[in-house]
Amino acid sequence: MKRTSILDLARLLSLNPSTISRALNGHPDISDETRERVRTAAATFQYRPNLQARYFRNKNSGLxxxxxPEMNMFFVPGLMNGVNEALKNSDKSVIIFISDNDPxxxxxxxxxxxxxxxxGVLISLSxxxxxxSHLMPLKEAGIPVLLLDKIIESPDFSTLSIDDSDAARLAVTHLTNKxxxxxxxxxxxxxxxxxxxxMDGFKDALHQSNISFSGYDTLTLNTQDNFEQNxxxxxxxxxxxxxxxxSDELLMLSLPVIQKLQLYPASLKIVCISDGTLxxxxxxxxxxxxxxxxxxGKSGxxxxxxMMKGQTITFHKKLSVSLQIAEPNP
Amino acid sequence: MKRTSILDLARLLSLNPSTISRALNGHPDISDETRERVRTAAATFQYRPNLQARYFRNKNSGLxxxxxPEMNMFFVPGLMNGVNEALKNSDKSVIIFISDNDPxxxxxxxxxxxxxxxxGVLISLSxxxxxxSHLMPLKEAGIPVLLLDKIIESPDFSTLSIDDSDAARLAVTHLTNKxxxxxxxxxxxxxxxxxxxxMDGFKDALHQSNISFSGYDTLTLNTQDNFEQNxxxxxxxxxxxxxxxxSDELLMLSLPVIQKLQLYPASLKIVCISDGTLxxxxxxxxxxxxxxxxxxGKSGxxxxxxMMKGQTITFHKKLSVSLQIAEPNP
DNA sequence: AACGTTTGTGCAATCGTTTGTTGTGGATAA
DNA sequence: TTATCCACAACAAACGATTGCACAAACGTT
Structure with missing residues (x-):
């Protein structure tokens, strides 16, 4: 029932474990003949490297x-797909943690x-x-950290996000232009x-068009209690x-109300920030x-x-955003 | 820059590494005084156990x-939340793999x-x-496997799912009853x-109500080409x-068409199998x-x-499904 | 006072893999 | 012939934590 180890193969072939290891890893010191013998033996005995042992010895983890902060329907699945896409031809695996929005x-x-x-760590903040500050131990340990999407800018850590205020400004300007x-x-x-x-971008766009902004022109989801009714x-x-x-989540929440009142598209235009699915x-x-x-996710x-290869300096990268117009030209 | 290990603490306190280990793990052999000394030292020097080393020695992984098979918007995020919920008070971590529907x-x-x-392995099949057969090596290695949702029943592996034909039958019967x-x-x-x-459940329900089933009464998404147009x-x-x-995915795809033709709710009733969000x-x-x-996810x-604790026999568990009626009584 | 028991700690081996160094036989060059 | 080099493989140590066992001191028992 015990799985075959390098030692087993060594005994079997009357070779030293180190030779087995090198043969399996394609080290040039090993003769072609030996390498083949080792490889076939490994295959027939279904040898599988013990990653615990390997990573332990190598002082890393491949993780x-x-x-x-949470699972949601829109952004997170896409993010995970992107991460998966970027990593599938690497030898790294993903270990996932959900903070439940709890610092x-x-x-x-x-x-x-x-x-x-x-x-390495990819993190979207709660x-x-x-x-x-709670990320500093990672930095001290020399572990690359990249903040994604829900970020705080700081000289200590790199970030990848979109320009949120710009995105909102662009969206709202599209409305005011009409x-x-x-x-x-x-x-x-x-x-x-x-x-x-x-919200800054929103206000900014209104201001640009000389539309007075009053607190009554926003609705926030601070209290989960009764968004739809509100x-x-x-x-x-x-x-x-x-x-x-x-966001998509908010659009999703707003949908039944909009449908119920039958406002869209006739009497109510909509723009949103979205991954495009909804x-x-x-x-x-x-x-x-x-x-x-x-x-x-993919770029991140x-x-x-x-970052894991070289010594990268801290950066704050913004993915460019674009307006996806879905209406016929006026 | 090197992280503090048990050996470091041992040298520091003039104790043997084994004593440190036992003190940290609350072994009863260790005197209260020593335990405290060790604990404070560990805290001040920010000792963190090296899980690679620990799991290697213990021949497990905590994973x-x-x-x-893929990330999607509905089922998978919920599943992951459930898994996370069930695991958050255990000492296990989740390592995630996406097969991209490729066997x-x-x-x-x-x-x-x-x-x-x-x-342990939780798998939803591609x-x-x-x-x-590709799962047999896991079984041979004594690793518990539980198939979730997208399953194949077999005497070799346990499964957790819903009764799909029953679910469909229930749903369709709700329509025929009206x-x-x-x-x-x-x-x-x-x-x-x-x-x-x-589909079996669907046909079955129609048959029960003496409604003839013809091939024209189904639409399948085999070809991605033009579902909406179809x-x-x-x-x-x-x-x-x-x-x-x-499914939710299909309902999501159908939505714009239904809205465009303005059939729902007046002239077209809908039932679906769903996680309830949409x-x-x-x-x-x-x-x-x-x-x-x-x-x-949670039950799984x-x-x-x-299964990881004891020797469980193979089972095929079906989570019970229920009809969530959303219409006013007729 | 001699012995047994308890309590607390040290010793040493072990997990599987990798890697710097050393060793050996044969071929080549001087 | 002898010195030199090369190709190949063996040796041994190391990574950090855990654990069975040995052992010492302190105590209680007859």
């Missing part, structure tokens, strides 16, 4: 940690990463994390930096021209700023692999 | 492999699991996998066992009363058979932990 848990997870000697003025902005939790930045009340009481929706599942398709989890993993 | 890749992944000495007769069934890839079983043509040419949709984001909500990724992980 990349992916730390996420304490996030800190614990960092500890696990250290104990596991992960070779909503209420407002400092990067002469729409009564615009309701729908946003997520206010403690999220991403929310504040997108939205319905708001839409019933105010004749909005258009909706700016900050907008195309609405008829007619919804104009959106493309924010692809796949792209961030590739960047991380780079 | 549970989660093998998925060859699936086989490779099994090899990785063996090399990693994972302690669509075109039609045998379990006197609806012209029912279009929308299905996924035909080579999936799950599809065939749900669906639109079908709905335009035939006055269907109702739609049975096999049906509640449609107005009015869609009646569905609840098929929760979260439940399967709990079952796997059990």
């Amino acid at each position: 990349i940690a992916l730390i996420l 304490e848990r996030e800190k614990e997870i960092i500890g696990h990463c250290l104990s596991w000697m992960v070779e 909503d209420s994390t407002n400092t990067l 002469g729409l003025k009564a615009i309701l902005g729908i946003f997520g939790h206010e403690n999220l930096i991403m929310t504040r930045q997108r 939205l319905e009340n708001r839409l019933r009481s105010t004749p909005y021209d258009a909706l700016f929706v900050m 907008p195309h599942r609405i008829y007619p398709p919804v104009t959106h700023i493309l924010h692809s989890g796949f792209d961030i 993993a590739i960047l991380l692999l780079e | 549970i492999a989660l093998i998925l 060859e890749r699936e086989k490779e992944i099994i090899g990785h699991c063996l090399s990693w000495m994972v302690e 669509d075109s996998t039609n045998t379990l 006197g609806l007769k012209a029912i279009l069934g929308i299905f996924g890839h035909e080579n999936l066992i799950m599809t065939r079983q749900r 669906l639109e043509n079908r709905l335009r040419s035939t006055p269907y009363d109702a739609l049975f949709v096999m 049906p509640h984001r449609i107005y009015p909500p869609v009646t569905h058979i609840l098929h929760s990724g979260f439940d399967i 992980a709990i079952l796997l932990l059990e």
